[in-house]
Amino acid sequence: MLNAPLKPVDLVIFDCDGVLIDSEPVSARTLAETLKEAGLAMEPLDVQREFTGMTEKQMLADLTRRGITDSAAFVGRWREALYAGFKRELREIEGIGALVRGLDAHKCVASNSTIDRLDNSLGILDLWDAFAPHVFSAEMVANPKPAPDLAEHCLRTFDVAPERAVFIDDSTQGVRSAKAAGVFAIGFIGESEARVDQKATLIAAGADAVVTGVKELERLLAASMAVVG
Template sequence: MPQPLLLIFDCDGVLIDSEVIAARVQCELLLEEGIELDAGDLAARFAGLTWPAIVERLSEETGQRFSKAFMKRVDDEIDRRLGTDAEEIAGAHDMLDRLELPRCICSNSSAARLELELDHVGLWDRFRPYVFSAMDVGKAKPAPDVFLHALRVFEVAGERAVVLEDSVHGVAGAKAAGCRVVGFTGAAHSYPGHADALTEAGAETVISRLADFPAIVEVLGSWQDI
C-alpha cells in the first residue's frame, strides 16, 4: 500500500475528551423536558452525531418534539462548559510532536466550537487553518463530505490519508471517502465492544493510547487493506 501523505484527526473524543461533557449537558437539559437518560449511554449511542441528528433520533423514539429554543440552549451550554472544562486526550501534544506529515481536523462540530475547545487545550495553533467543520462543507458524518473536502485542500488521494476516529459514524464517513482508518477508544465515553464496533465499521486497527498512533502511521504503508 502507498505511504501516507496526510493525517486526519477527528476532534471530539480523539483530541479532546469532550463527548462526555456534551452528553452530560444534553442529559441534564433533557431531564427538564421529562426525558431521563444516562450520560454514558447517550455518549456511547450517539458519539459522532450532531445535536440535531441526536434530537431527531430521540424524537423518533419518544414521540416528543423539541423547540429550536431548547436546542439552542443545549448548544450554548455545551459551548460554555467546553470552554472551561474540556481537557485534551492524554498524550495529544506529545503525539503531535512525533508526527511530521501534514495534518488537519475533520469534525461534525461547528467551526466556532472547534476553535473554542481547541484553543482552550492549546491545540488550535497546532492545526489552524486546517480545521474543517462538516457544517461548512456539506453533510455531516457519516457522509464523507468533510473528508473529501480535506483531500481536495491537500490534493491527496484517499488511500494516502490516515484518519483517526472514535465513532462508528466517523469511521464510515472516512471509509466512504476512500481513506484508511485507525479507530480510537481512549476517551472517557468508550464502552464495552467499542473496539469491535469500530473494526466492523471499517477501521484497520484500533488503539486506546494516542502514544501508539505514530508507530501505526509508520507501518500502515506496508499493510494490506482489510
C-alpha cells in the same frame, strides 16, 4: 489491531471530540442533564453511545422523535451548559498534542461538530494553533459523516491521494466516512472509554486498524514514517 497494511502517509485527518479533546464526558453529562430538565431521562453513557459522532441536526431529529419539542430552545439551553463545562473542564486527550506537533505530514481536523462548537471547544485550547486554518466542520460540505464529503474535502485541500492518507476517528460515522472516501480508517479508543463494546463496534464499521490510547496510535503512525523521531 491491524486489519490492513498501512502505506506511507502524507496526510493525517483527525476527528475532534474523543480523539483530540476529552470532550465527550462533558458533552454527554450536560446533554443528559438538559434532557432530564425537558422530561426525557437518559444516562450519560447512553447519551454517549447513542449520539457520539452525530451532527447536531441528526441528534435533534432523533430527540424530536423521542418527544423533545422546541428544539431551538433546547439547543440553546444545552449549548449554554456545554460551553460552560468546556471552559471549566476541557482538556486535550493526554499525549495527543505532542503527537500532532511531531507529525512529519500534512494534518487537519474533520468534525461533524458545528463551527460554533469547534470554536468553543478545540478553539479554546492551544492545540487549535497546530491545525489552523485546517479545521473543517461538516457545515462546510454538503453531507456530514458517514458520507465521504469531509474526507474528500481534506484530500482536495492538500492534493493528496486517498491511499496516502489516514483518518482517525472514535465513531462509526467517521470510520464509514473514511472508507467511503478510500482512506485508511483508524478507530481510536480513549484510555478512559466507558463503552465496553467500542472496539467491536469500530471493527464492524470497517476500521482498518483500532488503537487504544495515544501511544498505540503513535506506534502505528510511526510505522508509516508519519511521525518525526
